[in-house]
Amino acid sequence: MKNLENKRGTLITAAIIVAVFLFVGIAEKIAPPSWNMLFMVLKKGSIYALIAVSMNLLNGFTGLFSLGQAGFMLLGAYTYGIFTIPAADRASVYQYFDGGVVQFALPVPVALILAGLVAAAFAFLIGLPVLRLKSDYLAIATLGFAEIIRAVFQWNVLGPITNGSNLLRKFPVFQSTISYFVVVGICVAVILLLINSSYGRAFKSIREDEIAAEAMGINLARHKMLAFCISSFFAGIGGALLAMYQTSVQASIFKSAMTYEILLIVVIGGIGSISGSVMASFLYIACSEWWLRFLDQETILTAAGRGRFIAVMAVIFVILLALMVFRLVRPKAKSRVRYGVGAGICGAILIWLIVFAATGQTRVPLLRNGFRMVVFSVIIMIIVLFFSRGIMGTSELPDLFRKRVKPEKEEVAS
Amino acid sequence: MSVVLPYLLSGISVGGQYALIAIGYTMVYGILRLINFAHGDVFMVAGVMMVYLSASLPLYVSMPLMLILTVIIGFAIERAAYKPLRSAPRMSIMISAIGVSYLLQNLAAYITGGLAQQYPTVPGISASVNIGPATTKVVTLVTPFLVIALVFALVMLINHTKIGMAMRAVSKDYDTAQLMGIRINAVISATFVIGSFLAAVGSVLYFTNYTAVTYTSGAMPGLKAFVAAVFGGIGSIPGAVIGAFIIGISENIVKGLEAMLGMAGINLNIGLATFSDAVTFALLIIILVVKPTGLFGEKATEKV
Amino acid sequence: MSENVLHVDHVTMQFGGVVAVNDLSLDVDQGEIVALIGPNGAGKTTAFNCITGVYEPTNGRVSFLGKPMVENHPQGKMKKLYSGEHAEDYPHIISPTPDRITQLGIARTFQNIRLFSALSVFDNVLIAKHMRARHNWFTSTFRISAREEKRMREEATALLEEQNLLHLKDEVAGSLPYGIQRRLEIARALATNPKLLLLDEPAAGMNPQETQELTDFIKEIRDKYHLTVFMIEHHMDLVMQISERIYVLDFGKLIASGTPAEIQSNQRVIDAYLGVSNDA
Numbered sequence: 001m002k003n004l005e006n007k008r009g010t011l012i013t014a015a016i017i018v019a020v021f022l023f024v025g026i027a028e029k030i031a032p033p034s035w036n037m038l039f040m041v042l043k044k045g046s047i048y049a050l051i052a053v054s055m056n057l058l059n060g061f062t063g064l065f066s067l068g069q070a071g072f073m074l075l076g077a078y079t080y081g082i083f084t085i086p087a088a089d090r091a092s093v094y095q096y097f098d099g100g101v102v103q104f105a106l107p108v109p110v111a112l113i114l115a116g117l118v119a120a121a122f123a124f125l126i127g128l129p130v131l132r133l134k135s136d137y138l139a140i141a142t143l144g145f146a147e148i149i150r151a152v153f154q155w156n157v158l159g160p161i162t163n164g165s166n167l168l169r170k171f172p173v174f175q176s177t178i179s180y181f182v183v184v185g186i187c188v189a190v191i192l193l194l195i196n197s198s199y200g201r202a203f204k205s206i207r208e209d210e211i212a213a214e215a216m217g218i219n220l221a222r223h224k225m226l227a228f229c230i231s232s233f234f235a236g237i238g239g240a241l242l243a244m245y246q247t248s249v250q251a252s253i254f255k256s257a258m259t260y261e262i263l264l265i266v267v268i269g270g271i272g273s274i275s276g277s278v279m280a281s282f283l284y285i286a287c288s289e290w291w292l293r294f295l296d297q298e299t300i301l302t303a304a305g306r307g308r309f310i311a312v313m314a315v316i317f318v319i320l321l322a323l324m325v326f327r328l329v330r331p332k333a334k335s336r337v338r339y340g341v342g343a344g345i346c347g348a349i350l351i352w353l354i355v356f357a358a359t360g361q362t363r364v365p366l367l368r369n370g371f372r373m374v375v376f377s378v379i380i381m382i383i384v385l386f387f388s389r390g391i392m393g394t395s396e397l398p399d400l401f402r403k404r405v406k407p408e409k410e411e412v413a414s
Numbered sequence: 415m416s417v418v419l420p421y422l423l424s425g426i427s428v429g430g431q432y433a434l435i436a437i438g439y440t441m442v443y444g445i446l447r448l449i450n451f452a453h454g455d456v457f458m459v460a461g462v463m464m465v466y467l468s469a470s471l472p473l474y475v476s477m478p479l480m481l482i483l484t485v486i487i488g489f490a491i492e493r494a495a496y497k498p499l500r501s502a503p504r505m506s507i508m509i510s511a512i513g514v515s516y517l518l519q520n521l522a523a524y525i526t527g528g529l530a531q532q533y534p535t536v537p538g539i540s541a542s543v544n545i546g547p548a549t550t551k552v553v554t555l556v557t558p559f560l561v562i563a564l565v566f567a568l569v570m571l572i573n574h575t576k577i578g579m580a581m582r583a584v585s586k587d588y589d590t591a592q593l594m595g596i597r598i599n600a601v602i603s604a605t606f607v608i609g610s611f612l613a614a615v616g617s618v619l620y621f622t623n624y625t626a627v628t629y630t631s632g633a634m635p636g637l638k639a640f641v642a643a644v645f646g647g648i649g650s651i652p653g654a655v656i657g658a659f660i661i662g663i664s665e666n667i668v669k670g671l672e673a674m675l676g677m678a679g680i681n682l683n684i685g686l687a688t689f690s691d692a693v694t695f696a697l698l699i700i701i702l703v704v705k706p707t708g709l710f711g712e713k714a715t716e717k718v
Numbered sequence: 719m720s721e722n723v724l725h726v727d728h729v730t731m732q733f734g735g736v737v738a739v740n741d742l743s744l745d746v747d748q749g750e751i752v753a754l755i756g757p758n759g760a761g762k763t764t765a766f767n768c769i770t771g772v773y774e775p776t777n778g779r780v781s782f783l784g785k786p787m788v789e790n791h792p793q794g795k796m797k798k799l800y801s802g803e804h805a806e807d808y809p810h811i812i813s814p815t816p817d818r819i820t821q822l823g824i825a826r827t828f829q830n831i832r833l834f835s836a837l838s839v840f841d842n843v844l845i846a847k848h849m850r851a852r853h854n855w856f857t858s859t860f861r862i863s864a865r866e867e868k869r870m871r872e873e874a875t876a877l878l879e880e881q882n883l884l885h886l887k888d889e890v891a892g893s894l895p896y897g898i899q900r901r902l903e904i905a906r907a908l909a910t911n912p913k914l915l916l917l918d919e920p921a922a923g924m925n926p927q928e929t930q931e932l933t934d935f936i937k938e939i940r941d942k943y944h945l946t947v948f949m950i951e952h953h954m955d956l957v958m959q960i961s962e963r964i965y966v967l968d969f970g971k972l973i974a975s976g977t978p979a980e981i982q983s984n985q986r987v988i989d990a991y992l993g994v995s996n997d998a
Binding site: 190193194197198199201202204205208209211212213214215216217218219220221226230394 | 770772815816817818820821825826828832833834835836837841844845846847848849850851853855858859860861867870906907910
Binding site for chain 2: 129139152
């Protein structure tokens with residue numbers, strides 16, 4: 001529990017969190033409409049943060065490699081949708097199923113909790129057979145369950161409840177960003193409390209060494225099930241929030257690709273770091289929805305007025321190219337392939353700059369629909385391969401603000 | 415019979431195609447203990463490459479070229495994404511595989527513009543034939559035989575060549591094999607080369623059947639092939655093949671179950687075909703619960 | 719006075735064709751230090767694993783403080799193999815998981831140290847306190863059982879203090895020197911408040927001086943915590959000095975038992991260790 005003893009770090013972190021909440025709450029009221037993109041990102045980012053944290057609880061803290069998150073999100077999203085569509089709108093939503101069988105609407109907070117509970121209940125049932133499996137079998141079995149759940153919810157026979165393969169819509173949604181933040185904040189806080197409790201320690205011991213944990217009297221089945229259900233509970237709430245954000249639910253979007261996306265967020269943030277997962281979620285959503293959008297648009301540049309830009313770029317890439325070539329031709333050079341590829345890329349960019357400067361106008365190469373995701377996945381691969389600890393590793397935000405006092409190491413008495 | 419036959423035929427055919435992918439999974443798992451999540455996407459990339467190559471080149475050039483390129487891609491993926499993580503925890507290398515899968519899909523989406531591409535017709539196997547009351551493509555009939563021939567060749571390779579012996583040794587005991595002077599990297603590369611080659615052959619058969627390639631075409635067949643490998647007992651090649659046939663057939667039986675029951679006088683119109691994909695996973699979970707090592711898998715006891 | 723603590727009754731453990739432990743019976747009484755010795759591969763660790771529930775024995779019964787704790791009789795194909803003399807002794811199966819056995823009061827260490835190596839020394843000990851605390855996930859998460867948590871921390875601190883490990887409490891367990899890791903593993907086992915302590919080669923990798931210190935240490939904790947100690951050990955100095963009785967295993971079978979002096983002069987034990995040619 002070094003986190004609690006690190007008072008300074010905790011205080012600074014708390015201050016940052018309060019500041020972010022205040023900023024979101026106030027900015028939303030006064031910001032011009034041009035800021036819409038920011039709030040979209042904040043909403044979706046906060047939802048993904050919750051789901052990523054829930055997945056981290058399982059994969060990072062308990063060491064259970066589960067890939068069922070999309071399935072539990074689906075359960076949460078549908079539970080929320082089914083039980084909150086106002087009775088008056090049911091006829092139009094369930095138009096192929098005579099208005100469906102559920103003819104009442106629950107208040108939003110109750111439905112949110114119910115969404116979590118339904119996901120947790122399913123997790124319990126699924127966990128009974130699959131939690132006994134070892135790492136990769138568990139991964140593939142949970143992935144399989146998510147696919148089965150998706151098929152069941154698209155099944156026409158259940159249409160009166162699930163609306164079959166049609167959209168669920170017209171359910172109440174949060175309008176303001178701060179509402180998402182508050183719900184997500186509460187959920188993440190609960191997960192944090194859990195992780196820093198005795199049960200959290202037990203989870204970590206299972207991650208470290210199952211056999212030793214068992215020898216310490218920790219009931220593996222019970223604790224794994226607990227982690228699995230709690231993680232699914234919050235994934236269910238996350239799914240419900242995602243349904244709100246999208247204002248509609250359809251089973252077909254909760255594919256395994258969604259689980260992979262969340263897993264990658266967890267990796268980027270650092271497996272075993274809650275604050276890492278949260279930051280990575282916002283970063284990931286901001287990049288994919290906003291900052292890298294320009295990569296998807298065909299762009300035509302004119303050289304006029306960009307002389308300085310071209311010159312600077314040219315200098316940078318000439319230097320880089322020279323460095324790479326130098327490394328490449330050096331006797332006993334190591335990892336020639338890597339430098340060769342690097343030199344090739346630098347050369348290509350240089351040629352493009354020359355063409356650009358000569359013709360005065362150019363279509364930026366490669367930029368068109370889909371390029372954003374290519375760049376994005378390359379960045380992710382670089383993180384996975386070269387920065388496998390992610391942004392935070394296993395440390396948390398308060399650790400960053402810890403006063404760096406070298407602990408006095410006592411001589412180890414032998 | 416006239417109702418069952420077409421489903422059975424396409425079940426056997428698609429099962430054979432899964433088998434070719436499943437071998438890649440099971441061999442890689444046997445040696446590296448890695449679920450190569452990118453393998454299904456290599457299969458898809460083979461399909462996409464075939465679309466583009468055959469647009470400008472004659473088939474007798476584009477097909478071998480596609481096979482070679484797929485093998486190179488499989489080899490390169492291992493070298494770039496898995497080899498650096500040899501000593502990292504199991505989870506990291508699995509995550510790297512998921513990352514590669516994500517990259518390949520996005521790359522394919524970028525190149526194809528996210529649209530379904532028409533797979534070229536391969537003369538000889540794209541034609542239709544009649545078998546009794548059922549009409550099907552020649553590829554459906556060719557697949558099982560081709561699969562059996564390839565598997566036979568592979569088993570020969572594994573049992574009677576030096577590299578095959580090395581593969582068996584590495585999959586039995588990675589560390590000891592390394593101490594015995596087996597060049598682990600060469601063995602692993604060979605595994606990826608064989609796996610990618612078979613996946614490329616599988617892609618020709620599969621897409622000739624389904625005719626459209628999209629950037630997500632590899633995900634489902636890939637998952638199913640992996641399930642087939644687990645079903646048969648991961649690490650066992652005959653197991654993977656038998657598992658793949660079982661999965662291909664049961665998937666198609668579920669698709670046609672209502673029609674079949676209809677023939678038998680039971681009229682169910684409840685859309686059971688929705689579960690044609692889910693049945694694969696149901697089979698997976700049943701086998702994992704009943705016999706976690708699969709049909710032909712060996713039991714391993716953990717040393718304490 | 720000397721109450722029976724551990725009673726192993728005709729335990730057999732078979733892996734496929736290999737009989738790792740063959741019809742082993744032994745007793746350990748209250749307050750004793752008993753050693754289980756034997757050449758490499760004799761089945762000592764397997765016997766430990768049967769006692770602690772890691773393996774379910776193929777046949778036999780283990781009782782702790784007079785109550786049956788592990789019990790099995792062969793089923794299916796095995797039935798024929800074991801249908802001999804003890805066929806009717808074990809009417810039903812009791813097969814608890816290792817955590818249940820730890821809760822009953824048996825703690826163990828491992829041959830190749832198994833600490834929670836990424837966690838701190840303090841957390842390693844605290845985790846051992848988890849099972850006996852009166853809390854559930856809800857009270858623990860929402861700090862309703864904060865008093866229980868405080869008690870756990872105090873007990874863990876006290877134990878580390880007694881074991882002279884308190885100054886290392888914030889160190890990462892995996893980064894400690896080997897000898898300290900061994901001591902921490904024993905401390906962690908003590909934290910579960912055991913009545914019986916099973917040590918699997920506690921002196922492995924230690925030099926003579928360290929082994930001597932370990933000898934004193936084991937006696938000390940036995941007296942301090944009123945323990946019974948049952949250990950596997952290869953260091954004969956340690957075994958002969960410390961143990962009151964010794965059991966000798968060879969190829970899964972018990973070949974001798976008795977006081978150190980008896981064992982030292984036992985011809986079968988000498989043969990097992992030195993090897994004996996068949997025509998001798």
